């Protein structure tokens with residue numbers, strides 16, 4: 001697995017803190033997300049049937065999840081019939097091993113890659129590098145990230161945290177072009193020349209996929225630059241990694257998603273490059289096609305009826321672009337290839353709640369609901385966040401040992417619920433708080449609290465309990 | 479109409495003036511207001527933090543207490559959002575058939591204040607007078623969960639003497655999010671800082687909303703930064719009348735000496751309090 005997917009990571013709040021101090025990141029990110037957010041609104045608002053499309057998208061995905069076993073087998077049959085080979089991978093290690101073997105069997109040491117989150121999820125590049133196989137990212141932004149030895153920070157715009165001059169410096173160094181300016185056209189041209197050579201020599205192409213049609217065995221990649229099409233058409237052998245949730249039942253279903261996806265993701269009416277292939281065709285394109293079907297925790301997500309909807313995601317990144325938390329912290333705080341709201345619900349489900357970093361993600365949200373509003377397949381992200389918080393609480397209660405049972409939040413919440421279940425206890429608590437708060441009051445407000453609550457008062461005052469509560473006032477009336 | 483007030487524990491304990499204003503407003507409009515004293519909390523804090531089992535018992539309590547009410551009105555959009563959106567789901571999860579039925583039965587009678595006025599009573603002009611420059615922050619739960627739409631703005635537009643100014647980036651979250659403000663305090667503050675900058679851009683004296691929780695968050699930072707802008711719940715603006723506004727010309731606020739806060743917020747007139755004890 002890639003470094004972002006393995007090992008022990010700090011919690012969201014810890015990393016967020018350090019990124020909040022990075023003003024360059026914040027301004028890059030703020031600018032980029034606001035621009036794309038406004039553009040998206042424009043191309044969505046012009047669609048009279050947007051709500052119907054969203055609902056259709058939701059229903060198709062729901063049908064897929066309810067019958068995933070059936071569609072997977074159907075897909076295998078269709079792909080095989082069309083000349084492809086299907087492989088099943090239970091987890092990242094299995095998927096990487098399959099791909100490694102395929103490349104080695106062909107005696108190759110280099111592959112060109114289409115930008116793909118799924119291959120990032122399994123840490124394919126690192127796994128290949130370990131055995132001296134170089135997988136070259138060909139999406140411009142991914143290439144930048146790869147050259148910088150960095151991690152992507154946005155699903156769609158992986159280098160969103162880098163600006164032009166940072167990229168110029170990187171290219172000057174890595175492409176051996178000391179005279180490059182930070183003119184975007186010039187930067188793109190330099191990358192293009194470098195990549196062209198690679199496309200023409202590579203024998204192996206590796207891709208992810210946006211959709212796979214069970215009925216026909218057709219696999220789809222949609223993209224903006226055309227480099228993906230180079231990878232999927234020029235090499236002799238094409239290997240595609242497909243998360244099992246990406247299946248759609250029928251060719252006709254594409255009509256829905258090909259409208260939802262580009263408008264939600266790049267705010268375009270249509271993606272510039274839409275590549276569809278079905279198995280292999282003699283004398284045209286790759287002569288070998290391998291499809292690796294990846295589980296890697298997905299069936300575990302499917303098993304939870306209240307969290308399952310997470311698998312409907314088509315990775316458009318609209319939810320990232322509207323998320324006020326993501327806008328401030330950037331993607332790295334999520335310690336996953338899936339950042340933002342979708343990452344906050346997907347990562348903990350894929351990795352499990354014993355992973356402290358993943359378990360902190362459901363709390364990385366104010367539940368403002370902006371993500372749900374834009375999601376093209378209507379994933380109720382806030383509701384799943386709350387559901388996962390519930391799972392985290394239960395997990396800590398059951399597996400956290402004695403520390404889990406006596407943790408201050410759990411005890412506080414239990415006490416509070418007990419208090420709120422009785423009027424007399426509640427009224428007594430109001431009175432006690434009014435007495436107790438005197439120790440913390442200053443200029444008629446509470447400006448310093450101890451323990452957990454100090455997070456509030458570090459930068460905000462707190463209103464004290466009223467000298468006469470509403471109910472006390474009410475009593476004086478009657 | 480007979481109205482049972484659900485004041486919300488938060489308002490009861492910290493913002494009694496909002497409850498008082500709601501009573502005064504509804505009575506002024508000719509309704510009978512009752513306050514079932516057994517009420518405490520809708521369970522939102524527990525629910526949003528992941529304590530679903532604890533929430534079920536609070537939901538049951540709420541439903542029992544208000545089951546006979548003709549209409550329930552609450553000056554808190556997030557509590558009504560909680561009740562409308564999640565009580566049915568919680569009831570189903572609990573498997574308690576009676577609860578499912580009772581929730582179904584009660585829900586259509588529970589209203590957030592601005593929705594009650596605009597949608598149920600079909601009122602926009604409630605006879606309020608509030609000669610101040612005001613900006614309105616649509617809280618996330620009122621906007622995206624409860625979908626109050628422009629009901630609060632329609633009410634505000636009809637307030638006499640008001641100078642209503644639009645808040646840039648109004649739909650952006652203020653960063654409160656309940657325990658989020660504590661667990662992720664730094665991110666929360668980064669969001670709040672931007673919200674406050676937008677509020678200040680408007681030059682408003684008062685920022686209003688239909689949730690005191692968000693207002694407490696915004697007001698907490700305004701107060702700390704010694705800003706002049708005050709936060710005032712929508713109910714208090716709507717309850718203000720000409721008589722009250724002539725007494726003084728400074729708006730009421732969420733932060734002030736608590737001793738004076740209950741003398742009937744709307745009659746006693748606004749107290750200047752962005753900077754307590756200046």
Ligand code: SF4
Pocket residue numbers: 264312313314315316317318319320342371374375376377378379
């Ligand atoms: S959760 Fe929805 S909005 Fe977010 S990336 Fe997935 S499909 Fe797009």
